[in-house]
Amino acid sequence: MGAGPELPRFAALPVGIVVAVQAAVLTALSGRYGFHRDELYFVAAGHRPDWGYVDQPPITPWLARASTALFGETPAGLRVVATLLGMATVVVVALIAREAGGGRGVQLFTAVSTALSGYVLVVSHMLATNSADVLLWSLIALSGLRLLRTGDGRWWLAVGAFAGLGLANKWLVLLLLSGLAAGVAVAGPRRVLRTWWLAAGIGLAVLLAAPVVAWQAAHGWPMLTVAGGISEDDGAENRLLFVPMQLVYLSPVLVPVWLAGLVRPWRDPGVRWARALAIAYPVVCAELLVLGGKPYYSVPLLLPLTAFGAEPALRWLARGRATRRVLTGAAAAVCAVVSVLVGLPVVPASALNGVLLALNKEPAEQVGWPGFADTVAAAWARIPATERDTAVILAGNYGEAGALEHYGPERGLPRPYSPHMSYYDWGPPPDRQAGPVLLIGRVRRDSPAARVLTGCRPVALHRDADGVDNDENGVPLSLCTLAQPWSTAWPILRTYY
Known part of the structure; x- marks a missing residue:
C-alpha cells in the first residue's frame, strides 16, 4: 500500500497564531474564580504519588504535581498544564485535517473550530482527566489515520504508545480502540493488521499500562466499582441526554461540519481509507448507551470528524451566495460567544446561576x-x-x-x-x-x-x-x-x- 498523494504543507504560521491567542486567553483567565473541586483532589493526590487511585489512573495527578511544583500551588499555576494540553490538541486536530488533504485554509478553520469549541475550552481552562484524554484520543486518531493512509506498519508503535498512555490516564480509551478496531474489521484496509508491527504496538501499550492495571488488580478493581456506580445512579439520565448533548458539546454550528466528516469517507474516494473513523464514532456511541456512560465521553471523537468535514463545509460555503456566508458567519460568531461564556470564567461569579450553570455546572465548583x-x-x-x-x-x-x-x-x-x-x-x-x-x-x-x-x-x-x-x-x-x-x-x- 503506497503513501498516496503528497500531503499539503502544515500551516504552521496560521495554526501557530491560533494557538498563541488560545494560550494568551486561557492564561489571562486561569486565575479567575478558583480551584475546581476535582483540581483540589488532583493536587492532594499528586502529593501522594502512586500507580493508581480509586477512581482514576495516575497521569492527571502526576501532571498536577508537576505543574504546581514548577508554577506554584495556585489555580493559575496548576492550569498551565491544562493550557499546554489544550494547545497541543489544537495542533494535533489541525494535523488530522492535513492528513485528510486539507490545505492552509482548512487547517486554519479546523484549528479555530477546535480552540473555540465549548468542550475544548472547558478542559483547557481547568485541569481534568479529560484535558489529557482529549489530546491522547486525538493523537491515537492521527497515528491510526496515518497508518491507514500509508499502510506503514511502524505507525502501530505510535498507536500503542498513545494507547498505553491513555490507559494510564483514563480507561475510556478502550472505547476508542474498540471502535477503530471494529471500523478496520468492517471497512478496512485490513492489510494493516497483517504485520508484526501490530504485535509490537500492543506490547508497547501493555508495557506502559501494566503498572496501572497491576495497581487496580491489587486493590480490587475500584475503578470498576466507581464506573458501575455512575452507570447505576446516572445511567438513565445519561442515555436520555446522550443525543442532545452530542449536538451542543462542541458547538451547534459545528454539527453540520462533523456530520460531513462522518459522511465524507463514504463519498470521497480520496479518503476512503478513513472509513474506520466514520464507523468508530457510532460504535463508541452505542457502547456508551449500553453502559450508561456520560454523554461527553464520546466527544473527543468529534474533533477528528470535524477535521475531515472542514473541507466539504468550506466548499459548501464557497459555492453559496453572500447571504449564506453572512448568515453562517453570524451563527458561528454567536455560537463562539456562547462557548466562551459557558466554558471560561468571563462573567462575575455572582452572575453564574441560571442559564450558564444549566449549560455547564463546572464553574460553580470553582467558586x-x-x-x-x-x-x-x-x-x-x-x-x-x-x-x-x-x-x-x-x-x-x-x-x-x-x-x-x-x-x-x-x-x-x-x-x-x-x-x-x-x-x-x-x-x-x-x-x-x-x-x-x-x-x-x-x-x-x-x-x-x-x-x-x-x-x-x-x-x-x-x-x-x-x-x-x-x-x-x-x-x-x-x-x-x-x-x-x-x-x-x-x-x-x-x-x-
Missing part, C-alpha cells in the same frame, strides 16, 4: 472554597481548646477535603479526613483521636454511618458569599460523637460516589 474553609474554621473554634488535640474534621467528599488540605493550615485547621474515593485510602485518623468529630455534610438516620457518628448537633451552615448554587452552598456542619474506634468505623463510612 467559594476559601469562604468554605472560613466556615469550617469558625465551626472548629467552637470545640473547646482542651479537646481539639483529639478532635477530627471529617469531610463529606474529596473536594471539601482537598479544599481544607489546601486552605486549612493558614486558618489553623488540622489535616482533614474523608472516607470518599482515594481519601479513604489516605485515612483513617489514629484511634487516639477519639474526641469530637466536626462532620461536614449530613448522615442519614437509616445509614450505617449513623451507628458510627452519634449525637450530631448542628453548629454551622455554609453559605457561599456570591450565592452560587454549588454542592457546598447550604451544607451543614455538625459536632458528633465517635461511637467506636476509627480503625473499625472507617470501613463502614467508605463512599465511592
Whole structure:
C-alpha cells in the first residue's frame, strides 16, 4: 500500500497564531474564580504519588504535581498544564485535517473550530482527566489515520504508545480502540493488521499500562466499582441526554461540519481509507448507551470528524451566495460567544446561576472554597481548646477535603479526613483521636454511618458569599460523637460516589 498523494504543507504560521491567542486567553483567565473541586483532589493526590487511585489512573495527578511544583500551588499555576494540553490538541486536530488533504485554509478553520469549541475550552481552562484524554484520543486518531493512509506498519508503535498512555490516564480509551478496531474489521484496509508491527504496538501499550492495571488488580478493581456506580445512579439520565448533548458539546454550528466528516469517507474516494473513523464514532456511541456512560465521553471523537468535514463545509460555503456566508458567519460568531461564556470564567461569579450553570455546572465548583474553609474554621473554634488535640474534621467528599488540605493550615485547621474515593485510602485518623468529630455534610438516620457518628448537633451552615448554587452552598456542619474506634468505623463510612 503506497503513501498516496503528497500531503499539503502544515500551516504552521496560521495554526501557530491560533494557538498563541488560545494560550494568551486561557492564561489571562486561569486565575479567575478558583480551584475546581476535582483540581483540589488532583493536587492532594499528586502529593501522594502512586500507580493508581480509586477512581482514576495516575497521569492527571502526576501532571498536577508537576505543574504546581514548577508554577506554584495556585489555580493559575496548576492550569498551565491544562493550557499546554489544550494547545497541543489544537495542533494535533489541525494535523488530522492535513492528513485528510486539507490545505492552509482548512487547517486554519479546523484549528479555530477546535480552540473555540465549548468542550475544548472547558478542559483547557481547568485541569481534568479529560484535558489529557482529549489530546491522547486525538493523537491515537492521527497515528491510526496515518497508518491507514500509508499502510506503514511502524505507525502501530505510535498507536500503542498513545494507547498505553491513555490507559494510564483514563480507561475510556478502550472505547476508542474498540471502535477503530471494529471500523478496520468492517471497512478496512485490513492489510494493516497483517504485520508484526501490530504485535509490537500492543506490547508497547501493555508495557506502559501494566503498572496501572497491576495497581487496580491489587486493590480490587475500584475503578470498576466507581464506573458501575455512575452507570447505576446516572445511567438513565445519561442515555436520555446522550443525543442532545452530542449536538451542543462542541458547538451547534459545528454539527453540520462533523456530520460531513462522518459522511465524507463514504463519498470521497480520496479518503476512503478513513472509513474506520466514520464507523468508530457510532460504535463508541452505542457502547456508551449500553453502559450508561456520560454523554461527553464520546466527544473527543468529534474533533477528528470535524477535521475531515472542514473541507466539504468550506466548499459548501464557497459555492453559496453572500447571504449564506453572512448568515453562517453570524451563527458561528454567536455560537463562539456562547462557548466562551459557558466554558471560561468571563462573567462575575455572582452572575453564574441560571442559564450558564444549566449549560455547564463546572464553574460553580470553582467558586467559594476559601469562604468554605472560613466556615469550617469558625465551626472548629467552637470545640473547646482542651479537646481539639483529639478532635477530627471529617469531610463529606474529596473536594471539601482537598479544599481544607489546601486552605486549612493558614486558618489553623488540622489535616482533614474523608472516607470518599482515594481519601479513604489516605485515612483513617489514629484511634487516639477519639474526641469530637466536626462532620461536614449530613448522615442519614437509616445509614450505617449513623451507628458510627452519634449525637450530631448542628453548629454551622455554609453559605457561599456570591450565592452560587454549588454542592457546598447550604451544607451543614455538625459536632458528633465517635461511637467506636476509627480503625473499625472507617470501613463502614467508605463512599465511592
